[in-house]
Amino acid sequence: MKLRTRFAPSPTGKMHVGNLRSALYEYLIAKHAGGDFIIRIEDTDQERFVEGATEIIYATLEKAGLKYDEGPERDGGFGPYVQSERKVLGIYHQYAEQLVEKGEAYYCFCDKERLASLKTEVVAGMEVSAYDKNCLNFSPEEAKNKVAGGQPYVIRQNNPQTGTTTFHDELYGDITVENTELDDMILLKSDGFPTYNFANVVDDHLMEITHVVRGNEYLSSSPKYNRLYEAFGWPVPVYVHLPLITDSDHKKLSKRSGHSSFEDLLNQGFIPEAIVNFIALLGWSPESNQEIFTLTELVNQFDYKRISKAPSVFDIGKLRWMNGEYIKMMEFEKFYQMALPYIRQVINKPLNLMKIAEMVKTRIELWSDIPALIDFFEELPEYDTAMYTHKKMKTDSESALLILQEILPILEVVEDYSNKTLYEAVVDFVAHKEYKNGYVMWPLRTAVSGKQMTPAGATEIMEILGKDESLRRIRTGIELLSK
Ligand code: GLU
Numbered sequence: 001m002k003l004r005t006r007f008a009p010s011p012t013g014k015m016h017v018g019n020l021r022s023a024l025y026e027y028l029i030a031k032h033a034g035g036d037f038i039i040r041i042e043d044t045d046q047e048r049f050v051e052g053a054t055e056i057i058y059a060t061l062e063k064a065g066l067k068y069d070e071g072p073e074r075d076g077g078f079g080p081y082v083q084s085e086r087k088v089l090g091i092y093h094q095y096a097e098q099l100v101e102k103g104e105a106y107y108c109f110c111d112k113e114r115l116a117s118l119k120t121e122v123v124a125g126m127e128v129s130a131y132d133k134n135c136l137n138f139s140p141e142e143a144k145n146k147v148a149g150g151q152p153y154v155i156r157q158n159n160p161q162t163g164t165t166t167f168h169d170e171l172y173g174d175i176t177v178e179n180t181e182l183d184d185m186i187l188l189k190s191d192g193f194p195t196y197n198f199a200n201v202v203d204d205h206l207m208e209i210t211h212v213v214r215g216n217e218y219l220s221s222s223p224k225y226n227r228l229y230e231a232f233g234w235p236v237p238v239y240v241h242l243p244l245i246t247d248s249d250h251k252k253l254s255k256r257s258g259h260s261s262f263e264d265l266l267n268q269g270f271i272p273e274a275i276v277n278f279i280a281l282l283g284w285s286p287e288s289n290q291e292i293f294t295l296t297e298l299v300n301q302f303d304y305k306r307i308s309k310a311p312s313v314f315d316i317g318k319l320r321w322m323n324g325e326y327i328k329m330m331e332f333e334k335f336y337q338m339a340l341p342y343i344r345q346v347i348n349k350p351l352n353l354m355k356i357a358e359m360v361k362t363r364i365e366l367w368s369d370i371p372a373l374i375d376f377f378e379e380l381p382e383y384d385t386a387m388y389t390h391k392k393m394k395t396d397s398e399s400a401l402l403i404l405q406e407i408l409p410i411l412e413v414v415e416d417y418s419n420k421t422l423y424e425a426v427v428d429f430v431a432h433k434e435y436k437n438g439y440v441m442w443p444l445r446t447a448v449s450g451k452q453m454t455p456a457g458a459t460e461i462m463e464i465l466g467k468d469e470s471l472r473r474i475r476t477g478i479e480l481l482s483k
Helices: 017-032 053-064 083-088 091-102 112-117 140-148 196-206 216-232 262-267 272-280 295-301 316-329 332-344 353-360 367-377 397-413 419-433 437-449 458-465 467-482
Strands: 004-007 036-039 105-108 120-123 126-129 154-157 164-169 173-178 186-188 211-215 238-242
Touching: 004 017, 004 211, 017 036, 017 053, 017 211, 017 238, 017 262, 017 272, 017 295, 053 262, 053 272, 083 091, 083 196, 091 105, 091 154, 091 186, 091 196, 091 216, 105 140, 154 216, 164 216, 164 238, 173 216, 186 196, 196 216, 211 216, 216 238, 262 272, 272 295, 272 316, 332 353, 332 367, 353 367, 353 458, 367 458, 397 419, 397 437, 397 467, 419 437, 419 458, 437 458, 437 467, 458 467
Parallel strands: 004 036, 211 238
Antiparallel strands: 105 154, 120 126, 154 186, 164 173
16 A cells, blocks of 8 residues: 555645645655545634745745645646635535444534533643533434434534543554543534534545644544544554654744744745755654755655654754755855845945855855855945954964055055965965964955954955955055054
């Protein structure tokens, strides 16, 4: 049988990093085994539906490079792939009725007031009220009559009050729960829509999903899903429940972090390939200590048995580093096009922008690092002459003044302000005076940049600035140091 996984997002807004990780792992598990990756839109919760969210889902998958084999726009014979469309066809209703016939589900007519009066208990930190099976007291005929008479109803699962239910997860192993812990969850809501709890089982079966991969918040409901599979007599899929993703404070990655969604990360200038690579390692680790992966490499190496159960920490510093690695690997032409808007934020003068881009390519982690690295080309910043002092280079303001005064006339007569010629001129001077390289380069670079750290050396900077501006900056340095 062909391995089939599905990504089943609810269109409720931005694409959370956790959802993207589910999609990625589902894709990798399917593709690693030569199987199919399917998209199903779970829009049964009409109140949570957000306009435009479905488009975000498609755009994200496309940017992340996760091509799907079947989905709303690509029918593979298991459609429709949108739950609201499946509801219209009566699919969920029909299966819910089947369970009622089998005694595995029942109609419930309780109104809000009655439900609110039921005693609550705290499950997994949330207050829930376990339904007391009151409506099971109606005979099937009585229930049918009420439905025929137009009384609003829901259909609930009928869970046993004795015994245990066991299910298997590939990462967590066998998990057994007391049936008394299983509440009679709603399968079909009064608006005729199925709940997620019911629809996921029906659809995973009808779509022949073999591996259900999702966040571990669904672990506690899985025994109830298993009871549904058993009630229908359907094979239970392989379950892979993925660990929680936390922020550096070890709390669930939330919107407050500012980097919890794919869109947030793109807006901050992260490259889609780097994000995907980073997310692949949020829970999974390869056999080797390789960290940079193409999608194809991930497909080849992805073994879901190597996913950890421990929460994975979203380390934004690591993502920045990884993004820098992707920028280094990028073809120059593409890099240049992407870097240009950031260069133009601070450079208006007719300077050689391509050379400036070359300088920063290996020095940035994010596009937004660019402006602060290069703004000194546009204008010499105000700087403190203490910057001329460098212990290792054995320079101080006195030695710097001397050097700048000595080298100025030499640089005044150089015609060709190319890095090569300038470098030779400086090195000749260094050799002639028997100085150390740094003893000259440090003050020169400080004078022409006004910065402690620059993306290039003194002569490369002077090549970009040109003769007039370079000499002007050296004279300014002499002036500042003479005060
Ligand atoms: N619609 C569910 C969600 O977005 C899907 C969970 C699952 O993959 O089964 O969380």
